[in-house]
Amino acid sequence: MTRTQFLAKEGVKGIGIGILILVFAFIFELEIVVFFALFFLIVWACIFRNPERYPAERSENVVLAPCDGKIIDIQYQGGYITIVVRIDWVNVGLIRAPYATQNIEIKTSHGLKTTFLSSSIIEAMNTKIHFSSDKFDLMVIPEFFKSSFYALTDAYAADRIGFCKLGTLQVTFKDSFLDARINPGDEIKGGETILGYVK
Template sequence: MRNHSYTSTQIIAKEGWNHSVLAFMVFLLAYALSFLPWLFFIIFVGTLFGYRNPERIAEEDDKRSLLAPMDGKIIDISKISLNDGTEALRIVIRKSFFDVGVLRAPIDLDIVNVKNRFGLFISSSSHLFESLCERKGVTCKSEFAPIKLVMSAGLWAHKITLFQKASTFKSGERLGFLRDGEVALLLPLDTRVKVSLNDDVKAGNSILGYLSYKDKDDK
């Protein structure tokens, strides 16, 4: 069962409710004191905007299609070597400050393991980001192939939130929240990639590619 303390269909993600209430209270105080109320109103509206939670519909209905897990820009598509000696295709999406922070399942999946690396909240454009940032490595199992999500927190992220669910996350379902940073998908090498470098993608809407058929009877 889903943990109802997390975001589902609320207009403003629950992860931002405390920040929004605080920003609104500061605005009311500034208004009462006639101290730059317009500035604090802008901050309040900006907070609501930063934690907005729009509905999304996938571009296609193919069970093997991989949806973007996060809003942002494709900054890397490459083959990498993993610690266990195998290779994987990596697609990295970097979120801008103005993109939606809700993370979504790229395909129907079950979370098998989560590995946390505690680190710093630094700019994702820094050359130290890869080695020092806070990170979650999420190993997932889908019907067609294992995949991994590596979530890295940027400068404006307070934390990386991963929702808990006892059953399968459906493709496009809300999976977590990341205010700023990157998400890397580690996929089988035979994944058919649809996107290119510098493409802008939307979580739960844009198709990144397709997991390949493993045998000719599976059609």
């Protein structure tokens, strides 16, 4: 789990490679390579940034956004509410627990990583990573970068529990649990924006 580091652990390897290339190019005075290495390091640091987040409201009844992104759909079906969030390039990729939870199980259904196709094809073909717990369920459909949930047995609200950059996240609650206060089209920030309140 990542906590206060400037960079999420998923980006450490890329930063290390970029620094090695930069040092090599600097030693051998390869100015164009130095430029591109610096550019790569800046972009990579932005992609894998790991900011601290503080809830807009502190209360035991607050349910927080699990990630950065845009809400593209809210579905009510069979006594459950599912909030679908699009995570884009510019969004922070860390996934956070929307509420304190226990009895966590993580499963992966393997598939492809298709990006520039219709959302229905992506949902049918892509890898899916499932996070199940006693309070909520999450499903991530990554489209480019490797995504994962961290090996945890429990988590507090706003804890970092996984990573997804460029993809879709679905968070599901029992309808009897969540009084939702968000709408499709809303931009949210993980660990900060309030999705709603416990009923």
